[in-house]
Amino acid sequence: MGNLTKPEIEQLAEHLENAELQCMEVIKITDDFPQMDYEDAFDIQWEIRRRKVDRGTNIVGMKMGLTSWAKMKQMGVEKPCYGFLADYFSVPDGGEIKHEALIHPKIEAELAFVTNRTLKGPGVNIADVLRATDFVMPAVEVIDSRYKDFKFDLKSVIADNSSSTRFFTGGRMASAASLDLKNIGVVMEINGEVVETGAGAAVLGHPAASVAMLANMLGERDEELPAGSFVMIGAITAAVAVNKGDSFIVRYQDLGTISGKFT
Ligand code: OOG
Ligand code: MG
Numbered sequence: 001m002g003n004l005t006k007p008e009i010e011q012l013a014e015h016l017e018n019a020e021l022q023c024m025e026v027i028k029i030t031d032d033f034p035q036m037d038y039e040d041a042f043d044i045q046w047e048i049r050r051r052k053v054d055r056g057t058n059i060v061g062m063k064m065g066l067t068s069w070a071k072m073k074q075m076g077v078e079k080p081c082y083g084f085l086a087d088y089f090s091v092p093d094g095g096e097i098k099h100e101a102l103i104h105p106k107i108e109a110e111l112a113f114v115t116n117r118t119l120k121g122p123g124v125n126i127a128d129v130l131r132a133t134d135f136v137m138p139a140v141e142v143i144d145s146r147y148k149d150f151k152f153d154l155k156s157v158i159a160d161n162s163s164s165t166r167f168f169t170g171g172r173m174a175s176a177a178s179l180d181l182k183n184i185g186v187v188m189e190i191n192g193e194v195v196e197t198g199a200g201a202a203v204l205g206h207p208a209a210s211v212a213m214l215a216n217m218l219g220e221r222d223e224e225l226p227a228g229s230f231v232m233i234g235a236i237t238a239a240v241a242v243n244k245g246d247s248f249i250v251r252y253q254d255l256g257t258i259s260g261k262f263t
Helices: 006-021 038-054 069-075 126-131 154-159 207-219
Strands: 059-065 081-086 090-092 106-115 133-143 164-169 185-190 193-199 230-232 247-252 256-262
Touching (some): 006 154, 038 059, 038 081, 038 154, 059 207, 081 164, 081 207, 106 185, 106 207, 133 256, 164 256, 207 230
Parallel strands (some): 059 230, 090 164
Antiparallel strands (some): 059 081, 106 133, 133 164, 185 193, 247 256
């Protein structure tokens, strides 16, 4: 329904986007706008997206968040959310990120689906997603909530583009049919030590269910997932905070590795 006015949506979008661009933490916005509802939260996210597109930024993909129990438990939030990926978020395999350019980054082991058909909800299911999948590949997301101490509620995090900030792609691509997507194992190492392990089914029971949920959530706004979309399914394990100087490598069963460094 929406309880905020258009000027309030615009003001909050500017506030949160400035926090991102200026690497400044803020308090969760529901503290000052307790009447904010889910539609308002998504309106703010879409207004941030519009601001970036207006400035010439390309949107290169979408991400789901809070799709595994590990993440929901870690963040105290019990429903998934989505966000958009902008062109400057993308980092290649083996790349470096300047730690001081971010507030308090954490890394997440994810998988990405690249589609070759339109998916539009409602009613999109796992089979629809598998039929529309060109290939699957590894991804590592870097999240950086703009909220102080990574403390938020679901509405505040949705408005903040679901903490999106950077993502690595790499490893090897494979067809969905060639992979055992539920059993696919991931091992995350930081500075040579194993810090998290998980399997694909941690994400909503099946990685493709996350892409289906995204199409269905977008459908609620009469938006669709166009052919050629790059979609990250959400962290398979809990997110891990990284410090300046840390190197990571995530090993994916049958899909190679992704590595990177925070300098
Ligand atoms: C919200 C974003 C979560 C994921 O993969 O679960 C997310 C957050 O935890 O800050 O990207
Ligand atoms: Mg994520």
